[in-house]
Amino acid sequence: MPESSHAERKTQRSLSPIWIVPLVAVLIGAWMIYDNLSKLGPSITLVMDNAEGIEAGKTLIKTRNVEVGRVEKVNLSDDLQHAVITARMSPQAEDMLNTETRFWVVKPRIGREGISGLNTVLSGAYIQLLPGNSKESLRRFKVLDQPPVAPPDAAGIRINLVSQVGNAISTGDPVTYQGYTVGRVEHSEFDAEKREMQLRLYIQAPYDSLVTTTTRFWTSGGIDMRLDSQGFRVKVGSLESLVGGGITFGVPENTPMGKKARANASYTLFADEESANEGSYDQYLEYVLLVDDTVRGLEPGAPVEYRGVRIGSVVSVPWQFTAPQPDSLSRFAIPVLIRIEPQRFDNELQTIDEDQWYARFERMFSHGMRASLKAGNLLTGALFVDLNFHKEVPAFEKMTFVQRRVFPTTSGSFAQIEQKVSNLLDKFNNLNIEPVVDNLNKTLASTEQTMEKINRIAASVDRLLADPATTELPANVNQTLRQLSHTLEGFAPDSQGYNELTRTLSRLEKLMADMQPVLRTLNDQPNALIFDRKPTQDPQPKAAR
Template identity: 40%
Template sequence: MSDDLNPVENMRKVRFNSIWLVPLIALIVAAWMLYQNWSSQGPVITLVAANADGLEVGKTKLKSRNVDVGRVIDIRLSEDYENAVIQVRMNQGTDQMLKQDAQFWVVKPRIGKEGVSGLGTLLSGAYIDMTPGESGDIQTRFTILDQPPLAMENEGIRVKLVSLKGAKLDVGAPVHFRGYEVGYIENVGFDANRKAITYQLVIRSPYDALVNSAVQFWVTPGVSFKSSASGFEFSFDSLETFLSGGISFSLPIGRPAGDTVADLSEFQLFDSKESADNQVYDEFIEYVFLFDANLSGLYPGAAVEFRGVRIGTVMEVPFSGISMTSLSKLDTPVIPVLARIEPQRLNTPDMPDVMSLSQWNAMLEDRMEKGLRASLVIGNYLNAAKVISLDFMDTPSPIRWREFEGYDVFPTAPNSLANIESKISLMLDNLAQVPLQKTFNQLGNTMSEVDTTLQRLQQVSDSVRKLVDKSETQQIPADLSAAIRELNQTLETYQADGLIGQPLRQNLVSLDRALNELQPLLRQLRENPNRLIFDSKPKVDIQPRAAQ
């Protein structure tokens, strides 16, 4: 019987080959890895962003507190092509992080309120960061924030600011009190009705006690350069403020603290501290100054001074409240300037006698009658900034306007520069009246006479030169020298040791000796002149008496 007819024996010949164990083990391992991968994966979430700058499929990670919790698996455009749709595969056990208040943002190099951040992504690339949600239902679709979220403090106070001037500040910019950071900008908006930028600030506790109804807020620029009548001012704030700007607030000097304010109270945001300080003076008297002068260098915010003391502020240059039609009807071309006198700059709350506005108004009216006038003066010659100066004039011009189109007018006078210009103009006019042509003609005649005189002097000089060059003239010095030598020889004979001088000296000595010898004889003749004729009697010697 053949082998095909014996199946039992054929089955005995079939043996198990060990080579089949290799693919079997590989299959088991692959199945196990697939199971492990599937069991370790979390849900797939969808993130919507304005763009996918810096994100890559399979490389970009999703982190929370610098721990990997997912990875980008797909990036595509939305159906309306307006946004980027990013799909992220979360790790296992991250379901509870995906609650409604979870926040996502892209970490990359940024310059913000905390300085420069995200420099580590220059080498590793951008990644997506998140803060786990704490409340709400679990979701799988979120929107990526444009900026990293701020740490929100529950304690403190929120205030609202309205800015009519200045540039926009960013969310997260710091809020300072006397240079110390006490809060930040939480939200920025725009009020279309008031055409103003609105800010919502968070003042952290316990610094919220510094906010009251009397404080003022102003923009703190990182770097500022200002030119005014006081000079050039340059200030540099902190690096943080330099990068993102900021807001400062404080209580004005000399002003008492106000009442406690409620949450979301509204304040005005000024563009500078100077503007904020000027708004403290809420009691003022407005005047219109009609200047017949050049207003270059006079700007809003300039000072109104009385003999160097600031008493007011310039508000508008030129003042638009007065129509140009009314000004064109005047016989003198003038430019209106709106300024105000602020008595509170001189009235302090601790003064016993504080004048009211009506008293100040009456006093100013009286001083105007006595010669108080306003003029433009240069406050700083480096930048030609001008201020309005009030002072009394010796010969004031008469007051032409008390009121103009409903506004009180402050009388003005020509400024010092105008006086200088008028004096220079008068000097030039007088100079023009000088007979310059006649003077120049006389000067020409004089120059001709001088030229003739110089020619004659030249002729005389030539004659003297010819006379000196003659041999006879050159002989004169030799003859004169010989005469001088002969004179010296003659004088030497009359000297003490000379031929004539020595005998003369001896004779004088003999004569002096003879005169000395004749002195007694001459003295006797003076006493008794007849002695030359009669002999003198001999005198008897006196005999002394003997003692008794």
């Protein structure tokens, strides 16, 4: 019987050993990819206006001079207005990327503070990272045009300023206190809707204690020259502020220092120091002056003084010029708005009782207080408002102008002089000067005749002086004087004539001495030359008592 055939089964292995090698290679590759990805830091996007000096694959990102990233791509934005930079950061930099982080390009710069970034001339520009302290992470940043003034956690204080005056304050400008730089302007932006300048200042420690609740800020333009009613003034700031301007601050004179300012507090930036000092008087009384004189030379900000002491300021000239005026006025006056600031009397006065102060001034009005315009500077013609008491002034009637109380006025010194000159001219015109003119004509005629006589006398004198005999007279006088001098020389002490004269005088003196007895005899008995002299008795001594 033939032998039956059967299929023989053989079990085969599901995986051949040959696949072990590629499998291991795949695992190694996956591990390498994972290891590489795990070591890669986050990718960030930087936006800047100009990518000058930035190169893909070369430009580094540093912080404290340590590399923490590298630029990978440099592209343009979709609107072609900005440069968009893609950079890969190291893993250790991930915690640094938050909303307070700042980036800027380090390259050679020349500014008011000097020259910086010279080390990048050979190595090339790089991007500097300043870590922030915020907890909110961020992957897209705007690159700053200028390096930040200070780190966000720097010791000091940051405050905000609002300015409505035109100035050239920009980021990086100095903030000074009495000429010493204590901070910088961190950010400046113009708000077109509010039409105001918004500034952010950083004051470094320990000078942040100088900023208090009563501090005032104003711009410093380097040189401040003024010629107004208060005279000529010149102020010169630091060299840095002279070149680019800046901001300075301080506490107004005789004002309390106040409490230390809070962080992010808001202040007003004034145009100058005077405006800053004036801004501290926020409590005031408003009055309107109805001036009958000219207001040429009176400017807003001019002082209102009482006997030389400033107590207020002029606000507007003219003010509400077309508004109807009180019917009691006989002339069309020019309204001037002024402010009386009681805080000038007491710097610690925070609030005032307006009714009490208005009543006080009304009592002064009844005693003759009046306002007038006076010249503060004859060179510029600047005027100021002077308050003083006057005698024999008309009684003041209480009135208002556009819901403002009216301050009584009187004519100024120039107006009074003008009125006096006008009155003098009126009196002069009323004088009857025709008789005076006739007398003056007669006097002039008589004077003319006198002058003719004087002319004739002068002509006679001229003829006398021209006579040859008159001309020879000085020579004759000189000759006579010479002869007299020659004669006197003969009577000099050593001359013969002098000696003879001396001997003659001696003999004459001896003769006079010999004649004295004769003269005494003739004096006692005039007839002694004819008759004999009377005998004289001997003198008898007197007996003792």
